[in-house]
Amino acid sequence: MSYVSELSQRFEAAAGVDPELRPATKPQFGHFQTSVALRLAKSEGKPPREVAQRIIDSVDVADLCEPLELAGPGFINIRLTEKAIADGVTSVLADPRHGVEPAAEPQRVVIDYSSPNVAKTMHVGHLRSTIIGDAFNRILTALGHTVIPQNHIGDWGTQFGMLVEQILTEDIDAGALTLEQADELYKRAAAHYRSDEEFAVLARKRVVALQAGDEQTITIWQQLMAVSKTGFNEAYERLGVKLVDADLAGESTYNDDLPVVVGELEASGAAVIDDGALCIFNEGFNAPLIIRKSDGGYGYATTDLAAIRRRVGPLDADRIIYVTDVRQAGHFAQVFAAARKAGYLPESVQAEHVGYGMVLGPDGRPFKTRDGVAVTLTSLLDAAEEHVARPIALAAIKYADLSNGLNKDYVFDLDRMVATTGDTGPYLQYAHARICQVLRKAEAEEIQVGDKVLELPEAAEQTLALLITRFGEVVGEVADTLQPHRLCSYLYELAGAVARFYDACPVIKSEGLVRESRLALITAAKDVLAEGLDMLGIEAPDRM
Known part of the structure; x- marks a missing residue:
């Protein structure tokens, strides 16, 4: 039993307002205090002590508390009986859930988190999304909600034309690559794309071939997917998070839905043509949400709308939670508004974006390597495990991530994080x-x-x-x-x-x-x- 909750309900029944119970400032004042009488006195036009005495006389807490005490200008001191406290702990001991009560109305909750890119190693940003999303998964599951993780990996689009073309140029067996080797391949392909227009043309044609289902292109794409899944799963196992292949729902899984979404939005009038592009105009936003570009291509917003459509539809979600970089807050606010306008996101379904801040180095700057690139998840975990054993290293990293307000940046200071003293x-x-x-x-x-x-x-x-x-x-x-x-x-x-x-x-x-x-x-x-x-x-x- 939560005594704060129980006492609050009883005092509110007697006073008519939330008593805003606070822990007592000193042991001699009991366990809790409330100043509710001081707040009510002004509106009732009566002395605070008179109001406090009326509440004391009417509130029913004799089974839990020693006689209530009127103190000072109108405070009420509350001291639980020793038996009530003892019974409360005994009930926690006897409860397999340790006092966690199941949700009164269990929901189906979709959580979108982690979301690495295929053929690229996970970096420090993916670490935050993965740790935060996993905590939400565990907490909501503990309350009896049905949690549906969705790992929205980047597994489609222009970069794959570039990657496949580079693989063919170098005559590489894509199936034999490790994720780290695929990452290096990506860097070479990107440099090649920028420096060689002939290669860039071939890469763009390869995107068309991928979208058209060309057998050779699809085979290489599938090999890159398999390599990436292996790398992702190794990282998830090392982190001890609840993500498996069944949770994968990357961009490619929505590819066939995109023209359907566009057709529905255009037919309903939710989206209109503006300067050659199909857009949704939402009140309160400075720019429209582009659903189909003037060249006929689709962007992230189209895929995000298709994802909401599926999560509310086939997945039957009551609540959708997105865990991404805080800088994407504006994007998701507009996507949610567009989804509600389109009818994909009813008011009965909660949609929330949980943004997280950056991981900073001890110098207070974004945590990067000496070369100025994002620190990989593997190298970060390696550094932590050089200090302490893996379970302690993970405790240090996860707690540092979760113990601050999520939207704030935090400093990755291993010496402080692994200490067995202090808030770690x-x-x-x-x-x-x-x-x-x-x-x-x-x-x-x-x-x-x-x-x-x-x-x-x-x-x-x-x-x-x-x-x-x-x-x-x-x-x-x-x-x-x-x-x-x-x-x-x-x-x-x-x-x-x-x-x-x-x-x-x-x-x-x-x-x-x-x-x-x-x-x-x-x-x-x-x-x-x-x-x-x-x-x-x-x-x-x-x-x-």
């Missing part, structure tokens, strides 16, 4: 491992670990217990707001409360019901830490 992923792992160590010691000394919390005489253990009961509430907030830093902050606060509990409360050396309760308490903390870390895609080790 390894610190949370250490907190979990330390609890496991205490429980192993109890087992070695044949001390039984109970499944109930019976006594919580110390303030430090009450603080820890109350934090444990808030887990489900925090997870629900993150699912609604798509702000994983809230879960990170909660877990960091929980780990800190565990450390302060150890300082104030002996566990193994205590006796009787106190020891039994404290062992149950840290078991609940361990369960919540493990579950919370898993939602972030981070392993919770038993030893460090």
Whole structure:
């Protein structure tokens, strides 16, 4: 049970407005405080203390709280009973979901994330999209939603004419390439395209051949796809994320839908011809969304509309989430507006763009190699694993990514990120491992670990217990707001409360019901830490 949520509902029933409960500033003021009476006093024209007393007299919290206290100019101090706190932790212990309540109305949620380009190695930007999208996948799944990942890879278009033509020029077996070799091939092809007009003409013709289904061209394209999938899957396995081949839905899968979409938009009047191009004009935007260029070609917007059409249609999505660079926010805002105008995106379906900032180097500049190109995902992971073992390295990277506001840039500083002190992923792992160590010691000394919390005489253990009961509430907030830093902050606060509990409360050396309760308490903390870390895609080790 989340006591904040339960008490808020009861106080709102008595006061008529949200009480905006806050943790008490000092232990002597109880566990929570509300200043709701001060807010109501002005509108009611009554003294705040009189309003506060009326609320105290009418609110029904006797089963959870000690007698409420009227303090100062009209504050209400709230102290939970020791039994209520103990029962709350016991319920978390007994619950396989650790207090995370299933969504009242489960949804089908499509999450568009990762989206690397075929024949190119994944770089630091793909790292952010992949980690963030994976966290959303895990959190929403934990709440009982049906999550449908969509890995919208770049697997079609002009670059493949260039690539296939370069492969034929060099007489390369495309099927024998690694992803790194394909990336080098891409660079050579791009340079060749820029410097040789004859080659550029052949490359453009090769695009036409690809679109027309030319057997030789399609075969090479399929070989490049297979090479890329292998490379992508190696990266996903190394990162420990939930993306598989079945989640692939690249640009090529919408190719046959594009003329259909264009036809529907033109027939409905949602799109109109402007200076030779087919465009959708959306109110509030400075420029139209181009659906078909004047030369007859299609752009990203057309594919994005086709994707929404399919996700709302055959995939039956109630909510669609896009995880991309924050600089694409304007593009998606216009695509969503166009999709609603076209009837592809009903008002009943949520569409959200979650933009992320850049990864910066320790110098505060965009994280690039000495040559000025984006750092590859592989080299970044290699650097992290030179410092620490892979599970700790991944915890450092993922937590650093998720613990700040997603739209902000963050500094990739490995020395700070891998530390087991401070606000880091390894610190949370250490907190979990330390609890496991205490429980192993109890087992070695044949001390039984109970499944109930019976006594919580110390303030430090009450603080820890109350934090444990808030887990489900925090997870629900993150699912609604798509702000994983809230879960990170909660877990960091929980780990800190565990450390302060150890300082104030002996566990193994205590006796009787106190020891039994404290062992149950840290078991609940361990369960919540493990579950919370898993939602972030981070392993919770038993030893460090």
